[in-house]
Amino acid sequence: MFRVALKMLFGDRGKYLGIVIGIALASVLMINQPGIMISILKTVNGLINDVSGPDLWVMDPMVKNVDDVKPMQDTQLYRVRGVKGVAWAVPFYKGSTKVRMSNGETVQSVMVGLDDATLIGGPTEMLQGRLADLREPDGIIVDKAGAEGRLAKPSPQPGGKPIPLKVGDTLEINDQRAVVVGIARATQTFASQPTIYTTYGRAKSYALSERKMLSYVLAKAQAGESPEVVARRITHDTGLRGLTSEEFKQKNLDYMIHNTSIIVNFGFVVLIGFIVGAAVTGQIFYNFTLDNLRHFGVFKAMGTPDSVLRRMILLQALVVGFIGFGLGAGITGTFAAMKANSTDLSMTLNWQLLSASGAAVLLIVLMAALISIRKVMKLEPAIVFKG
């Protein structure tokens, strides 16, 4: 009888396609939108994720989020180093600068200055060159997306592909020479600006006009000390704010969520996806059952147990749910894969997202099945003799 149930479903091509497409569209919305949202939220903490080594971030108490840099006096570094439980502390500059390319064009970029001695806070994945090459005169490291994107040299032929920056190329920052010594992978910033790594000392000379340069102090808790405790101690002893990396990331996410309507906006689209998915597919599925009510009555009269009828309907619902979701996830996944290699801000597709949207689709089809099952269970088999 389950084969009969499937034939009933596939035989009604119009409704079958309607339901599958409805579920596929709902799935696309429910996967794609949170995927983009996660990607955006990830960019917020890109800098912190990219910096490995330190577990403490020390900043001006007024800092609201990682991009809201409030520079401190260089002397604060020594005060942090003096706090009990701090193994080491290094300066970290994060600012914005205009990079002038060989053709004279300028590109707004993020500049990161690393401790001259240790280069702590540098990119973890080098694609060309080495981090230590930053010690060469005028050395800078450019992130891959920037090197291939906004900082790429225009093609010599009009309309040709731009030529990515490579090691040895020179740029100009604030009228000073900068030599590319490496290309690194870095998390995309929300505004998709290139990121330029250099030493703290050189960042100072590139950013002449800035009076105070110390954006953050990156520090490490001594072995055996809990980072949280040391962070509180830094806050207490220095009047600055000490946060663990995790706390800082949480602070940024909280800021993003509270000060932008990102969750509301994306959540709204997801909700629409769910409601439209549930309403449209539920409605068509229910209509499909109603169209077949007479046949269900015939099955009932001819001795089909209720349990079998329930399972037939459940099977029909699960099949459309499965195919629709597969289609939706497939479409979304294909788009994600197509964009994965581009340097644009793309969407994040992870198993949590897939299982959450899969569960939402399951909920939709189960609700649809339930309503239909109720109808069929209440059906009097005697209707088969009614005209």
Next chain:
Amino acid sequence: MSQTTPAIRCNGIKKVYGTGDTQVHALRGVDLEVHAGELLMLVGPSGCGKTTLISIIAGILDQTEGDCSLFGQDFRQLPPAERVRYRGKHIGFVFQAFNLIPTLTVAENTAIPLLINGEKREKAIARAIQCLEEVGLGSKVDAFPSQLSGGQQQRVAIARALVHDPKLVVCDEPTSALDHQTGTKVMEVLKGLAMDGKRSLVIVTHDARIFEFADRIAHMDDGHIERVEARAAQDN
């Protein structure tokens, strides 16, 4: 015929639809016996309770009062699941509107009672094809119902009603949707195949042109059986 064992025995069947002001007394006390191997027709004006009576006999509707047993088995004494199974095993149905499933082939439609009874698909289809050959539709097994004429569809329905070799076949107006010639042909097929000496047929009909196929005719009016006539008496 009158010496055979009763296949169906109804005593004082009453059926009231609805409650209060909207009550309809569809059956007002029906006594009826149908014998094994007999073809009984139920006739009478519209609304007199014919469909209600065969629904109760077939166990798809509960009477309000009275007893009805099928081969000695009272449906109301069976637990619901048993009752459904009993129906699946022992009763065949033929409807005025054929009630074939449009997305299934003729063979699949015919096999449904076997599938309901848990028969394996291959066996069920093979048996269905055999039945279809008997109703003269051996060449149409892979067709869909919409590709058949009304008479052919009703022959498929007859094959479906007989495929699981039920003890009782109930038919509600099996020829009303067909023209006279086709109706007669369908009745010939039905009677020829269904009457094996043991199986009982109860046919509700308005169609006087098929009365000749009946062993007995029960005339109903307003929820009663007025009289039952043996066809042999009318035949001369």
